[in-house]
Amino acid sequence: MSKQPEYRDPMSRTAVRQLVWLGAAGTGAFIALMVALAWASSLTGGSAGGGAGIDFETKTITIVIEDEPPQLDSTRVTDTISFRILGHVMEGLLKYDASNQVVPGVADRWEIRPEGATFWLREDARWSDGKPVTAHDFVFAWRKVVDPVNASQYAFILYYVKNAEAINTKKIPPDQLGVRALSDRVLEVEFERPVAFFDKLVTFGLYFPIREDFYASRGDRYAADAGDLIFNGPFMMTRWVHGAHVRLEKNPRYWDRDAIRLNAIDMPYVTADATAVINLFKDGSVASAGLGNEQLDEAMKLRWNLGRYDDGSLWYLDFNFRPDRVTRNLHLRKALQLVNDPGELVNKVIAIPGFRPAASLFPSWLTGISGPFRQEYPPPAVTPDVAKAREHLEIAKRELGLTDIPPLVLLTDDSPTANKQAEYFQSLFRRTLGLEIRIDKQIFKQRLQKTTDGDFDIVSAGWGPDYADPLTYGDLYASWNGNNRGLYSNPALDAQVRIAQNSLDPQVRMKAFAEIQRIMIEDAVHLPNYERGRVFVQDPRLKGVVRRAVGTDPDYTNAYLVENP
Amino acid sequence: MLIYTLKRVVQGIVTVWFIATATFVAMHAVPGDPLADQRATTEQIRRNLQARYGLDRPLIEQYGIFIGNTLKGDFGISFTQENRRVNDIIFESFPVSATLGVLAVVFAAFGGVVWGALTAIYRNRLPDHIITFLVILGISVPSFVVAALGQLALVDINAWLGFSLLPIAGWGSVRHMIVPSMVLGLGTMAYLTRLMRSSMLEITGSDFIRTARAKGLPPTRIFLKHQLRNAILPVVTVLGPAIAAITTGGFVVELVFAIPGLGRSFVQSVQQLDYTVIMGTTVFYGAFLVFMVIVVDLLYGLIDPRVRLE
């Protein structure tokens, strides 16, 4: 066919011209639409983006939150984001200072006795609407936590108070709770049984106060919006656009307001995507960002100021001790214990500074009597030994009457880190022991269901501390603990847990924990992998941010800005 | 026309009802306890929670309550965001997603039509090759990559300029809308480009175009009124569901650009087994989709007079 190239004929040239016009019209329509929609959304009160990560004039910092805080009612909160915000806008009887010592909060004096405790509240503690914080506010809040109608999932953290458990299980009414306001300024607590660390417990979010008249005035809309809350902490929430923007500003009625040097903490970005947060930091829009192992090289190249801290959690592989499971066999577990190399996992596979290879149920940050628990009571050492492991495997096969161990199911969640670690273990156990591991990846709720139903052989799990005492880890494998998903049951361990729970003598308690630690390792109850740490980058002009294993983390209460660091 | 529209609306309501019922059944059939959390709870606490959310009642009763409430326009309270009504969640995040979605579709539609027609005209020449190559490359990488690269490009541009030309994340002003909507629309634009190209190639060779040219009609009229108008039909067909899909499926873009839209609720609600939000968003999306399809079908009849709507 001899004809002119199609694009040269006048028809096509016109077409191209018209297309260019169409393109221009499209761009115009696009822009016009954008402006119109932006105007329309501003009518409904949209939120404008944030300013710089650090603003010296207004003493404001901008940070990111991973998700919309699901629950700001302190009697029903369960998640880390909400705890973090509540930790800034509310204050309990006591709190932690920068070196993690328990210091006065709303209470400026307290006394802990074996049968109970008394707290004397300070004169100038105020709510953000000016009314004083009274002991009645604590009584009201604590009763709400244990009230079964409230369905608080963390109610158990109040079980140390007399009658709390009975109330929560519907045996007696909430006003029987062992806490009374002797006056507006004096709070008296009766214990269910002696608890050595009650001062640390009351720093926890569930113990925060709530004022009854305000709560009643809001009904079931309490904590639904910024206007449905009153605050007694260093900051108050002045803006809450759901899923988009949270803003905290200095609370002018806070008793220690002179010590608070920031005026506002702005959180106009809600995203869990780590790369997006780092991009925001690069752009100067936020004051800090967490780093994953892929970003470390670039962080060094950009000469960033990096920080590291222990987030306090322990990660391990749990076994299933139900009757029909091969993991019930001690020698099989010993075999796996002897090929498990947390050092290799942490140093080569995870490769983030701050992670520590785990060697025990009790992470390194826990304090014992006067120093770190693990220094005072070192765990029995376990050195990887493939030959010995294989011997144990043979014994296990004999005991179980099997020529080969059937494939073991490793239950894990669907995050990339969990996947990576599961594949590592799959390869490790296959290479050293010839075991076939099947990785069962489940989304969150399905994984929880399977764990509860016992539908696994091994499950990768983690545990974060609720309070700064070894008992928060120590009672994990007690046979009555619902979090003991593998249903491990050992009367010797149970006995030690009871001793630790009921004794007030630190020596006795720490010895009990040491014994628990020994049993965990000798019986290969679980395989500890690592204690998680975090690496982050922070604007060097921001100082005084406290990172913690237990308590509000990160804590900006005492943060301040420095022009020339 | 009016009767046709009414018929379609009635059919639409029936469709949405089916969607809701199927989802309700599927949701309850999937294993997993919506109220379970990392920390084990005692039996008593679990029962307290179930009572609070009405999960202790028989399934039929729960279904009845759900349908009754939906007809009243109330989707209940979210399980995960415990103080927010599902209605509020949807009505606060939908406008954001809709804005993003509409802009993305406009961008994709204009872009797709223009690039597609261009590749048809310059068929098998360099412009066609370049555009086709870009299109293929674009769809061969996960959508995350496009979004991440887009954001990275913004960071670099801002750094090079020394000031913040465009915000790299967040929502709330015109400047926030530009890049995310373009990134969101790119995938659909690629599809529309190819669709338009193929459609144009067919129309261009067809008889009525040759007749029009032979008749001596001015090229401007032929192109716009005949060629483009006919070639656009498949694009229109695709646009209806595309708007619905983009508006609710912008999960990746919403995550990377920290945009408070509905796409995130969609995905997260299934992961968290948040019953009320799943039902609310599914019914809402179903209704929206059905509505868009009706609009598109009506448009179809307008554009192509040969197509008779029964």
Added chain:
Amino acid sequence: MNAVERFTPLDFEPAVIERQVHAISRPSLSYWQDAGRRLRSNWRASASLAIIVGLVAFAIAGPWVWRVDPAAQDIDQISQAPSLPSTALIVEPSAPWAGVTTEPIRAGQAVTNLHLAESATTQTVRLAWEPVLGATGYVIYRSIYDPAPDRALGLPLGDVLGAQRASYEDRLDLDPTRYWYSIVVLDASRAEHDEYTTLVVDAVRAVSPEEAVARGWASDTAALGVGDRITLPFHPLGTDYLGRDMLARLGYGARVSLFIGVVAPLLFVVIGIVYGSIAGFVGGRVDQLLMRFAEFVIALPFLLFMILFKIAFGVGPGESGVFPMLVALVILDWPPTARLVRGQILQIRQEGYVSASQLLGAKTGYLLFRHMIPNTLGVILVTLTFAVPSAIFTEAFLSFIGMGVAPPTPSWGSMANEGIRTMLSHPHELIFPAVFISVAVLAFNVLGDGLRDALDVRMRGRE
């Protein structure tokens, strides 16, 4: 007048056929033969076909030629870029190190005499220094760049508490490269001093004989003497985030991805065509019913139903459920094609040749298959082109959440998804699978175009 006079009776003799003017010199071609001929002469389409055959060959024969286990994790060479094989030095197995503790004598803001306790290898770097009085501890930093002059110390590896602790052992992710280690003194309030001491360390790749055997690099420790060099496994295309060979994974991954990427789209496009043409052609109530059902399927929440399918098909934990996934993908993905085809049919239904055909007595089936569907081929081919990568990435997503292929089975889609995280630091993990996917999609696309041109009735008889 003159011409007429010159006529003779001979002029009125009947004419004789003297030569063949229109001779059929080649056999006549049917529609299909013509199509095939045009396809073959289209060099782009032929090239694409060759590429596709190549990819299939790579999928099938690749693992035979490149015999590396795609699941074998080479932990020492994680995320390595494509490179030539490297070597390692054989050293004595490192004994556990108790570290150094000395009483500080000097006071000061920074430590002195920062040195290596033994030669630095990729197994371990052991630092020791002279402690100072008044310190509560020391923080150890490591960077791959020189910290001076702006105190960019790099990664905070850890800290040691207590003034007398004068050593640190670093085992974290050591590469054979140059490191700058810096020590900072912690003062009485546990804050860092501004001053720091730096040591430049070049880590050498080294391994002990036992480890070399354990990793499978040598068969027997006796053959390895200290000081020898041993060659590490060669990874021509580099390794992924767990040290697995990229080439092997791409080969095995091709099987899953090509299978899903071709079969799933073909299946759901065929279903879509049948469904859409029936709806478009028959029209009326049937059309409305069919279309409403299609919308119903589109509106169902994808993730929820995938989870349900997984359970319904009884895929065991950690088992690969490729078939159930295929079925699920097809069941949930056909409606858009159906809608598109229906739209085209609605348009074509009004064309002249359709009514003509009907008048001639053509049955519905004949009309659909012979006339209408071939005219929707353009739209169908576009859909197919996009369905291929879409199926590949949906499969990757499903495998990620536990449906589809179980780890460690690779697929191009999941490799691309995993490569996203290291996109900036180790781009090869994303680039290779993305290139393979692009090439496959491009090849299918060009072949499809060629097919469409070849099968296009209007172009019949033209070159």
